Amino acid sequence: MSAPEITIRLPDWLLARHDEILSSTYASNDARMALAIELALENIKHATGGPFGAAVFDQKSGQPIAVGVNLVPSTGQSCLHGEVVALAMAHAALGQRDLSDPRLQLATSAEPCTMCLGAIHWAGIRSILIGAHDDDVRAIGFDEGHKPNDWRAAFGRAGIEVIEGVRRAEAAAVLQAYRADGGEIYNAQQAKR
Amino acid sequence: MSAPEITIRLPDWLLARHDEILSSTYASNDARMALAIELALENIKHATGGPFGAAVFDQKSGQPIAVGVNLVPSTGQSCLHGEVVALAMAHAALGQRDLSDPRLQLATSAEPCTMCLGAIHWAGIRSILIGAHDDDVRAIGFDEGHKPNDWRAAFGRAGIEVIEGVRRAEAAAVLQAYRADGGEIYNAQQAKR
Numbered sequence: 001m002s003a004p005e006i007t008i009r010l011p012d013w014l015l016a017r018h019d020e021i022l023s024s025t026y027a028s029n030d031a032r033m034a035l036a037i038e039l040a041l042e043n044i045k046h047a048t049g050g051p052f053g054a055a056v057f058d059q060k061s062g063q064p065i066a067v068g069v070n071l072v073p074s075t076g077q078s079c080l081h082g083e084v085v086a087l088a089m090a091h092a093a094l095g096q097r098d099l100s101d102p103r104l105q106l107a108t109s110a111e112p113c114t115m116c117l118g119a120i121h122w123a124g125i126r127s128i129l130i131g132a133h134d135d136d137v138r139a140i141g142f143d144e145g146h147k148p149n150d151w152r153a154a155f156g157r158a159g160i161e162v163i164e165g166v167r168r169a170e171a172a173a174v175l176q177a178y179r180a181d182g183g184e185i186y187n188a189q190q191a192k193r
Numbered sequence: 194m195s196a197p198e199i200t201i202r203l204p205d206w207l208l209a210r211h212d213e214i215l216s217s218t219y220a221s222n223d224a225r226m227a228l229a230i231e232l233a234l235e236n237i238k239h240a241t242g243g244p245f246g247a248a249v250f251d252q253k254s255g256q257p258i259a260v261g262v263n264l265v266p267s268t269g270q271s272c273l274h275g276e277v278v279a280l281a282m283a284h285a286a287l288g289q290r291d292l293s294d295p296r297l298q299l300a301t302s303a304e305p306c307t308m309c310l311g312a313i314h315w316a317g318i319r320s321i322l323i324g325a326h327d328d329d330v331r332a333i334g335f336d337e338g339h340k341p342n343d344w345r346a347a348f349g350r351a352g353i354e355v356i357e358g359v360r361r362a363e364a365a366a367v368l369q370a371y372r373a374d375g376g377e378i379y380n381a382q383q384a385k386r
Contacts, residue, residue, distance in 0.1 A: 002208070002211060002212065003202075003203045003207070003208055003211045003259075003260075003282060004282055004285035004286055005200055005201065005202045006200070006201040006202075006281050006282070006285055007198055007199065007200045007201075008198065008199040008200075008201070009196075009198050009199075010196045014196070015195070015196055018195060018196045019195065066196075067196075072290065072315075073290075076284050076285075076288065076289060076290040077281055077284050077285075077290070078280070078284060078290050078292075078312070078315040078316045078317070079272070079277055079280065079281065079312050079315060079316075084272055087271070087272065088199050088270055088272065089196060089197055089199070091269050091270050091271060092197035092199050092269075092270075093197055095269065096269060097265065097266075097269040097270070097271050097379060099271075113311055113315075114307060114308075114310060114311035114314065114341075115307075115308050115309075115310075115311025115312050115314070115315060116308075116311070117307060117308075117311070117339075118306055118307035118308025118309070118310070118311055118338060119271070119272050119308050121307065121308070121338035121339070122265075122271040122272060122306075122308060122338070123271045123272075124271070145311060145314035145315070145347075145351070146310075146314070146341055146343075146344060146347035146348075146351075147341070148307075148339055148340070148341040148342075149341075150339075151339060154338075154339035155339075158338070158339070186290060
């Protein structure tokens with residue numbers, strides 16, 4: 001009955017490539033999104049989680065500070081979305097809770113859910129790049145829950161830049177591939193159905 | 194440059210009491226909230242995090258499955274709110290991602306922020322007990338960010354029971370004590386101010 005310890009760890013395939021990725025340069029929004037999508041795709045291929053990838057970049061150098069992938073199905077931890085993992089890794093890598101340095105940008109292969117919008121708020125990240133649209137995520141069966149309709153305006157007021165639809169078709173194709181491959185659509189509240 | 198591993202661990206004072214707490218019975222909503230508030234208060238006293246405590250209970254037995262406290266200031270991990278920690282511990286303790294068994298209930302010493310509302314959605318918890326109101330949290334200076342105004346209605350539609358204002362004055366007093374004691378109000382986006 002002693003308390004569990006929960007370790008958030010990147011999958012082996014990503015650890016094997018971690019140094020290579022973090023020493024590479026991703027100069028454009030397009031290049032940064034390509035990495036987030038590649039992480040999502042590799043995460044499916046290796047069956048290490050849901051079809052979502054994310055990375056935190058230093059916009060000045062173009063280098064990633066941290067990368068993350070969805071770990072929900074592999075860990076049973078429902079909050080380990082790609083964005084949460086990437087932000088957690090960025091906090092640890094930089095040794096700081098506040099990621100509001102304007103050089104930092106989060107790229108995510110799909111539009112954040114409500115939880116991840118909140119995580120972005122608390123981390124303080126001031127620029128986000130989004131690939132697939134919320135509709136693309138819901139299209140494969142994920143119940144994204146209730147989201148504030150006006151989250152974009154609220155982020156705007158808070159000074160958080162939102163750049164959407166970067167490589168959307170490619171990002172949506174990864175979601176479709178996950179479903180076609182029989183990937184787990186780990187919705188909440190399945191027990192009551 | 195190798196990837197960090199992030200371990201979520203309860204503070205020593207809580208580990209020391211963990212078995213005692215988990216083998217106790219909290220039969221009423223009032224008793225469950227008293228535990229969440231006590232955890233918040235002890236977390237301040239031991240300077241191990243923000244003024245927030247939470248626990249997941251088996252409503253049938255009245256025993257806690259898992260407990261959590263806010264770990265943000267002590268870990269630099271912005272997502273480690275009390276609710277997130279308690280839910281993560283519950284996933285680990287039960288070995289399951291889906292917490293939608295109607296016996297399970299989350300008690301939290303203060304109204305969940307947007308991130309935690311999302312975390313509750315994904316965990317699938319179907320009953321939540323809330324102590325302090327969102328206004329009480331904002332009153333001590335926390336920027337809770339943008340929250341859907343109609344989250345209660347959305348939770349209702351999703352079949353999530355929300356019981357509010359349990360021991361609210363006592364829960365709010367813990368928040369006030371944290372501020373009076375000079376506790377860190379770890380808002381997002383401090384760098385830009």
